[in-house]
Amino acid sequence: MLYCADCGKKLWYHTNTVNTEIHFFSCSNYKKDTRGTCPSRHYIRADAVEQVVMLELKKLSAFLKEDEDAFIDLLTEKSNRDVIFETQRLQRVIRRATERCETIVQLHEKLYEDNANGKVSDDWYMEQAHRYEVERMELKARIAAAQEELKRQETMQVGRDNYVGAIRKFMEMQTLTPVLLRELIDRIDVYETEGVGKHRTQRIVIHYRFIDTFSLPEDRAKETYVADTRQGVAVEYLPIPVPAQAPAPLPA
Numbered sequence: 001m002l003y004c005a006d007c008g009k010k011l012w013y014h015t016n017t018v019n020t021e022i023h024f025f026s027c028s029n030y031k032k033d034t035r036g037t038c039p040s041r042h043y044i045r046a047d048a049v050e051q052v053v054m055l056e057l058k059k060l061s062a063f064l065k066e067d068e069d070a071f072i073d074l075l076t077e078k079s080n081r082d083v084i085f086e087t088q089r090l091q092r093v094i095r096r097a098t099e100r101c102e103t104i105v106q107l108h109e110k111l112y113e114d115n116a117n118g119k120v121s122d123d124w125y126m127e128q129a130h131r132y133e134v135e136r137m138e139l140k141a142r143i144a145a146a147q148e149e150l151k152r153q154e155t156m157q158v159g160r161d162n163y164v165g166a167i168r169k170f171m172e173m174q175t176l177t178p179v180l181l182r183e184l185i186d187r188i189d190v191y192e193t194e195g196v197g198k199h200r201t202q203r204i205v206i207h208y209r210f211i212d213t214f215s216l217p218e219d220r221a222k223e224t225y226v227a228d229t230r231q232g233v234a235v236e237y238l239p240i241p242v243p244a245q246a247p248a249p250l251p252a
Ligand SMILES: [Zn+2]
Pocket: 004, 005, 006, 007, 008, 009, 027, 028, 029, 030, 038, 039, 040, 042
């Protein structure tokens, strides 16, 4: 469930050939390792990911245990806000793409008439008509993807209870099984390490099932996992979502 935050491809699991006790993940699309297109390796040790996930889940279960009402409130507020925002965005995407589709149909009709009247050459007509058709297909795919995503948003609202249930299960077990991991986490995005020496940081964004990313209140989020990989080299893992940015266009 680990993904490269920069190229979106999966991270692959490896074992260090010299020290076989070290297991790590790296981008399956890294250009130097795989002749892919990703500019950097996105190396992360398996034990570090595990520690970060455990720490985050412990923080979540501590929060749930100590102040269940506040936890549920925050979750509800968060998921409602996300769902409303995302639903509106998707509706906008669908509306714009539909309008553009209608425009293309009109442009195509006009082009057809112009060609029939001898105003534009056959070559030009063919070329332009092809372009319109390609764009129309892209828009149709975009609309379909957005509609699919809209459906998923609807299920997010009911997923909150399942999520709390899974956290509770973790609270009781205090250990992670592959099944529980799947119940709790959808995917984890791993960023490239930043900084040097003792000031290295690596962002790891956990996308939980049903609720996606979730930020704890500041006082509960403070503690982070720091791995001393070698003497003088440490990596602090930042399990914080990337600051909000303009919504990325949906893949066509
Ligand atoms: Zn990558």
